[in-house]
Amino acid sequence: MHRVAITGIGIVSCLGQDAVAVGEALRQGRSGIVVDEERVRLGFRSPLTGAIRGFDPAAVLSKKQRKTMPDFAIQAYAAARDALAMSRLEDEEIQNENTGMIFGCDSSCIAAIEQVDIMREKGESKQIGSGLVFRSMTSCITMNLNTLFHTRGACWTISSACSSGGHAVGQAADLIAMGRQERVICGGAQEINWESMCSFDALNAFSIRTDAPQAASRPFDADRDGLVPSGGAAALVLERYDLAKARGAAILGEVCGYGFSSDGNNLSVPSVDGLQRAMSKAIEGAGRKPADIDYLCAHATSTPAGDAAEADNIVAVFGSRTPWISSLKSMTGHELWMSGASQVVYSTIMAQQGFIAPNVNFTTPDESSARLRIVTEAIPRAPEHVLCNSAGFGGTNSCLVLRFSE
Template sequence: MYKVAVTGIGAISVLGSTLLEISDSLKNGRSGIVIDNTRAKLGFESPLTGKIKDFDPKDWLGRKQRKTMPDYAVQAYAASRQALDQSGLSERDLQSDETGLIFGCDSSCIAALEQVDLLKKRGETALIGSGAVFRSMTSCITMNLNALFKTRGAAWTISSACSSGGHAVGQAFNLIASGQQERVICGGAQEINWQSMCSFDGLGAFSSNIAHPAQASRPFDEKRDGLVPSGGAAAIVLERYELAEARGADILGTIAGYGFSSDGGHISVPGKNGLARAGAKAIKQADLSVADIDYICAHATATPAGDAAEIENIRTLFKGSNPNISSTKSMTGHELWMSGASQVVYTVLMNMGGFTAPNINFAAGSDETKGLKIIPETVYEPPRNALLNSAGFGGTNSCLILKF
């Protein structure tokens, strides 16, 4: 197997639209969660949402290019452009059979609704416009980025609920480690709009802490009452280590292991050992032991059942070992399809900045969290060997090992 390096990262996040802004938010425990008044007027049980500020699609792409791209696809382009600029890869490197694209995304709600509205308004399908076809496809991101970057290797989208971004990074890692690609741009994206969240809101899974938006997402806390929907885009450039080293790239870390599993149980209730099985695979592939892991970037979304299940999985896997644990979703909310990829970006930023991000809003644990090192404040030591947990509806689990 080839060693796999991280040489570039990028994100358009509710924590910021530049890596510097995002790192500062992570370090200082700054939330990106707000109240959306439109949701309140429409009758949402929870009007809470993550919000991206200071991002204008027109700053990144022209009108013709944006014709086939919803906002989240443009955000994926912007995050990828950031990552590529940092990586130092040339146009020749990109336009190669050895360069691939893999993103995680599991819906394109707004684009599908827009084309139906256009038909009703214009009364003729021919007047909907050609761009709508591409905007409404789940593979919208990779098909557009493939045309924009002119890559010639792998180009597909992984759809696996809230583990989509994690599996996209994991599969990119596997393609490079096995020698099938020399480099892959990978990541995840999630649209932020009320249309994509109205049915989810109806399930009663969202936090109702409307009075204090920044305190609404409370992973692992005994008073957690649900998740806050969020989104954006995250991108990572992965390369065969020896090739990155040979061209003098700044190597930010390595993806050393990828484990996956499925619960084989309930469609929406997380299993008691799925994440543990995936984590064990990832740690073994990375040639580490549980004692070597010093940080867990948890999936924890602040739902009572989901966090409890992850705690049980962590206890099962980490018997006799007790690493730092935090969920960046305490600040971002749940970024859904993006989240597994953004965890990579956020953890790399922690290492670069010399800190480990806090699990804000963790005021008091319960019996289930007793003895675990859930960190409510920033720890001014960087992660060295990190396990990144990601899970989704249908019982799909992804675990990544980042080594620095």
Template sequence: MNHRVVITGIGIYSCLGENLEEVSKSLYAGKSGIVFDQVRKDFGFRSALTGMVQEPDLKPFLSRRQRLGMHQPAIYAYMSTKEAMEMARLDIDFLETTETGIIFGNDSTAASVVEAHDKAREKFDTTLIGSGAIFQNMNSTVNMNLSTIFKLKGINFTLSAACASGSHSIGMGYIMIRQGLQERVICGGAQEINIAAMCSFDGLGTFSVNETDPTKASRPFDRDRDGLVPSGGAATVILESYEAAVKRGATILAEVIGYGFSSNGDHISNPSMDGQVRSLNMALKQADIKVGEVDYINAHATSTPVGDSSEAKAIGEVFGGKVPVSSTKSMTGHECWMAGASEVVYSMLMMQQSFIAPNINFENPDDESAKINIIAKTKEQKIDCFLSNSFGFGGTNSTLIIRKV
């Protein structure tokens, strides 16, 4: 039996704001969350630009024991999940007596590993590292912490797929529910934002060095783009079967109708138009809709010369040049492991409020971006169906299609 899969809650903690209301206002205003970080420059980074995400104080919400095993990815994910669960009207008493799963996208816990290693080298005694370090260091840190805090009883694993992690987590939650294996899954993505997590990425030379005006640095699809800007935070999407949501009287926000995926099977970092096209076509086939039924595409476009051109070609080949396209990474920078989840949340906010957030800093198209319909300024438009792309290192591709109910 194929169950319908619906969204009943969303939450966000990002450089655009620490909750849905703040983020929605930033999206509509085309407000950038990119800043210059002197700490990175002093450390020797080639680029000191980043989407800045403050660490929240969890003391009002969690005990010291609960906080002990949490570092940035888990801390951010707690905030976004708390908001999503409040929207979905899910409380711990209900979760403790039902089978609710969690699949979160996360692909690094670099800072906590470095801190534990540094402490051991300083003290020459591993027992002084602290009992919480192991739970901070593991890549499954988000799932380990949230599943125990919220008393979750269902499927529980971390999905690691580079910059498509957050998107694939929603896709896997969708498959679990569609197949009847779970009634409800908390999905999302988390991304630490610190120098330990980003120094090797900076060393590749793929970050923008346009430090004169940080808000102008991330320029997806623009001819003058010179690289991406790293960012982070967390985003959460609550998925449920339609039957389970109706049974408990939940408000249904939208329905996941398509999930496409592919592997390029080629270069470890260079994109592949062929792989992207296969992911797009698979999502459309599974959703059983025509290309003209998609009202908006939130592009993966990270502001790299090769990556943006490849995606523009793929969108053009599958959709032609009419469907509105924008990359919210123009405002957020590249949120890496969380991006696939956060961009679903951003698009959900646009759907709810009938507007398309702008692809800011898009001033001069290149040969490929000139062929698709990139929205450079906020546009009032009803959105009944949107598509979100996520592509990652290693050639992993994910496409989600979500429709109003």
């Protein structure tokens, strides 16, 4: 089995669009959550959302290239472009059958709405045009990025709700570890528009703390009242470790364990053991013990049931002495399909910049979170062994162990 190196990262999120800006926001505990006035006007129960500022699709790709890509696919391209630039791979090292492309994404809502609106307004299908058929497919990210970067290896999208991005990174690492690919561009993306969120809003799952948007996402806090939706794109370049070393690449970290499980129980309520089975498999697969993990990047989305279930699962694995824990969704909101991948990017940024980010808005523990070591202020040291948790509707769980020291 080959070791798997991280040699490039890219991010487009409500915290920023490069590692420096995002690192500064994470260290300072600065939130990217706002009230969306359009959602207020439309009658959303919760108009809260993460907001991506200053991203101009026209500055990233031509009009012709953007024809088949919704905004989140363009953001995925921008994140992947930046990750590849950081990796310093040459074109010939990317454009071959040994380089793959795997992203996590579980919907492409806006394009489906656009084509139906055109059909109803114009009364004939020929007005829809050719681009929307590609924009409306869940696999629109990988099909477009594969074409733009000219990779010729693995190319598919993983759809597993909010664990999609985590599974994409894990499967990419597995393909490299097994020798089936030498490198994989991987990650996750989530559309941030209101159209994709109105059905979630109807579930009463969102926070309604609109008087203080930046305090609305409160993972593990006793006073949490729901999640805040967000989105964007996160990308990584994973490579066979020996090949990356041989070409003189800067090794940012290593994906050394991947565990997965499913609850087999309930569509929306996490089980008492699903996530702990995935965590244990990831740690065992990395050749580590629970005590070796010094930071856990939690999935916790700020929902009452979900956070409590994760806390109980964490204690089942680590006992009374847990690692330092924070949910970065306290700042980003819940990035849904991209969140498992963005946690890997955020953790890599922390390791590179020498700190562990806080779980902001955590003031009062509840019965479950009182047993966790929650990071309330940035810790001025780099994490060495990180466990990233992600979980999704239907009880699908993904856990990754990252190593940032030899």
